[in-house]
Amino acid sequence: MAVLTIRDLQLGFRKGRQTAQVLHGISLHVNAGEKVALVGESGSGKSVTAQLALGRLQQQRGTLASGAIEVVGHDLIAAPEKMAPERGHRVTMIFQDPTSALNPVFRIGDIFSEVLRSGGRKVTDAQARDRALKALAEVHIPDPARALDSYPFQLSGGMNQRVMIAMALANEPELLLADEPGTALDVTVQAQTLRLMDDLVTQKGTAVLFISHNLSVVREFADRVYVIYRGKIVEHGRTDQLFADPRHPYTRALLSAAPRLVGGGLPDLPDHSDAFRDPLIVHPGCGEPHEVTA
Amino acid sequence: MTPVLRLLLQRLAISVLVLVGVSILIFFIARIVPGDPARIALGPNASQAQVDALREARHLNDPIVVQYGWFLRDLLHGDLGTSLYTKRPVTQDIATYFPATLELVLYAGAMMILLGLPLGRLAARFQRRWPDHMARLISVIAVCTPAFVWGVVLQLTFAYIWPIFPLEGRLSNGIDAPPLITGFYTIDALLNGQVATFFDALYHMILPATALALSGIGQTARLTRSSMIETYRKPFIDMSRAYGFREDRISRRFAFWPSLIPTLTIVGLDFAAMLANAFLVERVFVWPGLSRYGVEVILRKDLDAIVGVVLVIAAMFLVTNLIVDLIVSIINPRIRLAERKAKA
Numbered sequence: 001m002a003v004l005t006i007r008d009l010q011l012g013f014r015k016g017r018q019t020a021q022v023l024h025g026i027s028l029h030v031n032a033g034e035k036v037a038l039v040g041e042s043g044s045g046k047s048v049t050a051q052l053a054l055g056r057l058q059q060q061r062g063t064l065a066s067g068a069i070e071v072v073g074h075d076l077i078a079a080p081e082k083m084a085p086e087r088g089h090r091v092t093m094i095f096q097d098p099t100s101a102l103n104p105v106f107r108i109g110d111i112f113s114e115v116l117r118s119g120g121r122k123v124t125d126a127q128a129r130d131r132a133l134k135a136l137a138e139v140h141i142p143d144p145a146r147a148l149d150s151y152p153f154q155l156s157g158g159m160n161q162r163v164m165i166a167m168a169l170a171n172e173p174e175l176l177l178a179d180e181p182g183t184a185l186d187v188t189v190q191a192q193t194l195r196l197m198d199d200l201v202t203q204k205g206t207a208v209l210f211i212s213h214n215l216s217v218v219r220e221f222a223d224r225v226y227v228i229y230r231g232k233i234v235e236h237g238r239t240d241q242l243f244a245d246p247r248h249p250y251t252r253a254l255l256s257a258a259p260r261l262v263g264g265g266l267p268d269l270p271d272h273s274d275a276f277r278d279p280l281i282v283h284p285g286c287g288e289p290h291e292v293t294a
Numbered sequence: 295m296t297p298v299l300r301l302l303l304q305r306l307a308i309s310v311l312v313l314v315g316v317s318i319l320i321f322f323i324a325r326i327v328p329g330d331p332a333r334i335a336l337g338p339n340a341s342q343a344q345v346d347a348l349r350e351a352r353h354l355n356d357p358i359v360v361q362y363g364w365f366l367r368d369l370l371h372g373d374l375g376t377s378l379y380t381k382r383p384v385t386q387d388i389a390t391y392f393p394a395t396l397e398l399v400l401y402a403g404a405m406m407i408l409l410g411l412p413l414g415r416l417a418a419r420f421q422r423r424w425p426d427h428m429a430r431l432i433s434v435i436a437v438c439t440p441a442f443v444w445g446v447v448l449q450l451t452f453a454y455i456w457p458i459f460p461l462e463g464r465l466s467n468g469i470d471a472p473p474l475i476t477g478f479y480t481i482d483a484l485l486n487g488q489v490a491t492f493f494d495a496l497y498h499m500i501l502p503a504t505a506l507a508l509s510g511i512g513q514t515a516r517l518t519r520s521s522m523i524e525t526y527r528k529p530f531i532d533m534s535r536a537y538g539f540r541e542d543r544i545s546r547r548f549a550f551w552p553s554l555i556p557t558l559t560i561v562g563l564d565f566a567a568m569l570a571n572a573f574l575v576e577r578v579f580v581w582p583g584l585s586r587y588g589v590e591v592i593l594r595k596d597l598d599a600i601v602g603v604v605l606v607i608a609a610m611f612l613v614t615n616l617i618v619d620l621i622v623s624i625i626n627p628r629i630r631l632a633e634r635k636a637k638a
Contacts, residue, residue, distance in 0.1 A: 087538030088537035092537065093537070101529045101533040102533070103534070103548055105627060107627075114539055119538045
């Protein structure tokens with residue numbers, strides 16, 4: 001059962017008479033409980049894909065989306081407004097910089113209650129506090145009651161990321177969109193919080209679409225990987241397949257770009273190469289559900 | 295010592311210094327401006343001997359620095375001198391006229407906040423849609439038109455063509471002023487249980503307060519709008535939407551409060567500036583206020599009264615700023631908690 005299915009998705013932004021085409025027909029899917037990574041350089045269309053999956057981008061003027069997006073049973077091309085009550089509940093999101101994603105003039109507890117009540121759900125103050133305390137304890141925050149009474153700027157970036165993870169998982173979502181989670185944090189804290197997130201989603205069976213440019217993080221975390229380049233998926237495979245045998249020229253370039261601990265210096269990478277335009281490579285056993293006919 | 299008290303004391307100390315500075319400045323400026331106050335007060339028919347006697351009595355022949363010394367000595371006794379124009383002690387004049395102006399400005403300030411903030415909030419929420427266009431049009435018209443023009447327009451429309459409100463003054467003929475407690479007629483009337491007087495004073499208040507408030511309402515709406523539009527671009531609003539917070543809740547709470555912090559400071563200044571700018575409105579509505587008095591005494595080079603009026607208005611600026619700072623420190627946890635940390 002797929003919680004997220006995207007098929008032949010085209011996305012353009014219209015400004016005046018000009019249209020900038022951002023996605024050129026991408027297809028991907030995330031099954032229930034599966035951890036899928038979408039990897040690419042900045043500007044490749046990773047983040048807009050997450051925004052489309054929340055149903056927000058297509059409601060803005062000047063957005064031209066066609067193809068099919070189905071998230072937790074809703075058709076988000078025909079009726080993106082259907083997503084409104086699901087946001088924060090069946091589908092949630094984690095951001096790059098947790099500290100700037102939390103409102104600076106409200107206490108963590110106020111924001112948490114609003115998350116628990118989003119979509120008009122009725123939760124009393126006492127219930128909200130109780131659930132928030134439990135959720136914060138789950139992400140190993142030492143003193144959950146104190147964290148709830150704190151403002152985001154009083155907590156460290158790592159603590160805020162834990163709060164963010166707790167908020168993202170508090171309503172037991174089916175799909176978690178992680179848009180470069182913790183990229184703004186320092187590397188050790190990022191690694192700790194990612195491990196924590198990994199443990200929790202595995203334990204709860206939450207599906208994750210993990211958006212990143214960092215291949216080493218993806219290798220640790222994801223079951224399957226899509227590589228996206230300039231609005232097109234160029235390679236798709238299980239994580240072990242992809243790292244053992246990267247076949248698309250762009251994937252190879254991306255892998256060689258990762259700095260090595262010993263020697264080698266900085267790799268010499270072209271900005272663009274015609275080879276990066278090579279057609280999609282799908283590793284054996286992978287593929288979109290609708291294509292698997294034979 | 296609580297952080298709020300600490301802030302209050304610090305600001306009070308600075309305020310006293312500012313007032314001393316303002317008093318020196320206005321004292322010297324008033325005396326440097328050409329024209330003999332004694333001659334103006336006594337009129338062209340007075341003899342030179344009379345003028346000289348008045349100059350001597352008012353220490354006008356002493357060096358300016360010595361005159362300032364006399365002024366300070368009197369000030370310590372709570373005496374701001376005597377007006378050459380009304381022939382009464384300046385403190386008494388201020389006590390008579392100031393409450394009328396302050397009451398007017400308080401009502402105008404309340405309108406500024408109660409109408410300006412929601413208008414700006416609405417414009418920001420529906421940015422580039424029709425509520426925004428309407429709000430911006432209203433704001434621009436309100437800001438661009440001077441208060442005295444509003445005064446005349448409102449008088450014509452709502453006191454003459456449709457005589458809903460009284461034309462001028464603070465009370466109707468035949469209604470006595472309520473016993474003096476605060477000097478605010480609406481409040482004094484309520485304190486004495488005189489309901490009819492209260493409503494009469496309120497009716498008289500509406501047109502001049504509106505005339506005075508309109509540009510402030512426009513200004514507040516514009517500030518709130520631009521501040522909120524900036525807040526709407528922040529990642530924490532993205533987060534609120536990604537988590538399905540209702541758009542209405544975002545506009546009332548999660549985008550509104552962070553935006554209020556920069557807005558309030560300027561709203562406070564606008565509010566204090568109304569005290570001095572109330573002059574033309576007071577003129578149009580025959581409102582016996584301090585702004586009108588201030589202009590009269592400046593034109594007559596009534597030295598003691600000028601200094602007194604300027605000091606009162608400067609003090610009001612300081613008090614308003616202090617109140618705004620207190621409110622901002624309550625809204626903005628960074629300030630409030632930094633104070634607490636500084637204490638520990």
